[in-house]
Amino acid sequence: MDDDARPLRADARRNRALVLEAAEAILARDGLGASMRAIARHAGVGLGTIYRHFPTQEALYQAIIIDRTQRLVDRAQSLHHADDPGAAFFDFFTDIVENATRKKTLADVLADAGIDAKAGMSEISRNMRDAIETLLTRAQRAGAVRDDLHMPELLALLAATCMAAERNQWDRELRTRTLAIVFDGCRPRG
Amino acid sequence: MDDDARPLRADARRNRALVLEAAEAILARDGLGASMRAIARHAGVGLGTIYRHFPTQEALYQAIIIDRTQRLVDRAQSLHHADDPGAAFFDFFTDIVENATRKKTLADVLADAGIDAKAGMSEISRNMRDAIETLLTRAQRAGAVRDDLHMPELLALLAATCMAAERNQWDRELRTRTLAIVFDGCRPRG
Amino acid sequence: MDDDARPLRADARRNRALVLEAAEAILARDGLGASMRAIARHAGVGLGTIYRHFPTQEALYQAIIIDRTQRLVDRAQSLHHADDPGAAFFDFFTDIVENATRKKTLADVLADAGIDAKAGMSEISRNMRDAIETLLTRAQRAGAVRDDLHMPELLALLAATCMAAERNQWDRELRTRTLAIVFDGCRPRG
Amino acid sequence: MDDDARPLRADARRNRALVLEAAEAILARDGLGASMRAIARHAGVGLGTIYRHFPTQEALYQAIIIDRTQRLVDRAQSLHHADDPGAAFFDFFTDIVENATRKKTLADVLADAGIDAKAGMSEISRNMRDAIETLLTRAQRAGAVRDDLHMPELLALLAATCMAAERNQWDRELRTRTLAIVFDGCRPRG
């Protein structure tokens, strides 16, 4: 809670990044059974170093989620001015799900976004909602997505497909077929 | 080892059921971190009693999944001869997702079904696939569901919506809206 | 402690014997890790039946030891009037060790005999000492065993060889060679 | 896995020794029923500390045995160049047995040596056999021990006397008397 925004020495910043990377890798491999020691070993740092950067396992996991959320925001924003808003919307959706099969914990990001929506939402999470909403609105204005598709169900669909894709390792074919159904459901009838 | 299918004393059967119920409740509350002790306490039995009925935590969890799968099969089969095959199909889907918000671990059943489909599938799991496939086929014959919707993506969609609904506790409104999209995607294009 | 010497119904006596036999077999197989349940299963009786005859695991084990001790006494006494007292002595020793490789817990009998010697010795244990002492004395009178070999070290040698033979499963050859040394040590010096 | 023979921090080495000592003490007191917790308490360290040094109860016990074996090897080798090879042989035997009455688990070392002899024997165990064999051979060349006494029965005798001495806490008198018999059996006749 203290914003302690000192610039962090170069090696310290590097260690922080190493830990985050290792944590993602180990989480992907071991799931919830991942241990702090395994992460430290994979990162090539001592256990204490993890705790210097993240006071708690919980804190480390949150940092990962923030990390992921930011990347997701970046991807969404990079499509905000695409020529074809419909394609941008569906491409974004497809990319997100494809990514989920590779890196776990992505689904959590989206899942929690829906929850946070109700309560006080952290800034980063709000950014994500906004970035996605922009994609949605533009696609709707372009007539590529039905007007009665709203954010809650869109986030729900994103979270659902990501969770399942990541848990069951959807292959390309299954991903394509399943999203085809969902996308058709998103398009205007008629 | 020995199949020992003796009928089980009345009190023993009751305890077995108590344990299963408690396990579901505790799993819903604590997730994968649920402890055998917590389950025993919730069931009001000693730790040893759990182990008498289920030699292993793993075995207990599998028993729960089998239990759930069977209930799902029952529900599907009860709709096999419904007058309106289209309504039967969508009602089943809706019911399943609604249930998932109440009882966790339902999603796992469906998730694993997709996986097992490829490899050797246990009998109970195969039953489930068959029961669902019947619903699908009838709905397609009735023209209520598009013909190019196949089992893999149907199971994927069921698993995805159940997982998300259960994790994020979708309320009635969100459930209705989200499924509306998916269902539209399942219908033949007009 | 209450001598409760009611004659025991025929089936009860049979069960008692079954349990004792099973206990020996399981102890030989599983060593100290033997469980009451395994013994019950091997005996083909319920757990409760064991506890009806032996109030405690400890009590069961003691019963086994008493059993064994008695058999050892019988064997010794059967040799008390042998024609060749020297051969009787060494044959007894050899038999005991040979038996130890087959049935565990024999060593305990002899080991404890040495200990009890000092303190108050139970009747059965005293019988054993007496029976062995008779063999020893006769062998000494016959000039086959040195006169300065006394009971304490004789019991120590018996216990030692039994323990080792049983723990390491001495084969016939090793048994013969090792006892040859000990026996030579027992003979009068020429 | 990785041999990781880092020199170990001073306090860590001290704790490792503390654990080994405590384990010996508790094993001597409680026998095979000794619990890891009891050992930790006796050593004045946390449970986790034991597991840092010995990944498994089994591993801890093996470490103790290796420790003991090494000490036994040292003692034997220190007598390899004694002036009187006969005295060296019998002194070694006597020392070993005397030690067994104080520290348990010594018998196991010798017992297992006999067994390992047949199969692949670990290096340390082979060292022990070699060291003892040297004592034996020198004593035989000096005419103090009969030529037909071979390693298998010598190890058997050592194991037997150690086991019994340790189990029944042979006092000095009993030790002397019993070994006198065995030693006479080891001497050349005539």
Add this chain to the structure above:
DNA sequence: TATGAATGAGTATTCATTCAT
């Protein structure tokens, strides 16, 4: 500042023993 040794609460599981059937 980084390291990894130490800690101990928490986990699954076993087993002697009791007691309702």
Add this chain to the structure above:
DNA sequence: GATGAATGAATACTCATTCAT
């Protein structure tokens, strides 16, 4: 009397977290 279901204390072991080096 016999059975085996229920009990819970005890066991080996793991892992997040702290802190001396």
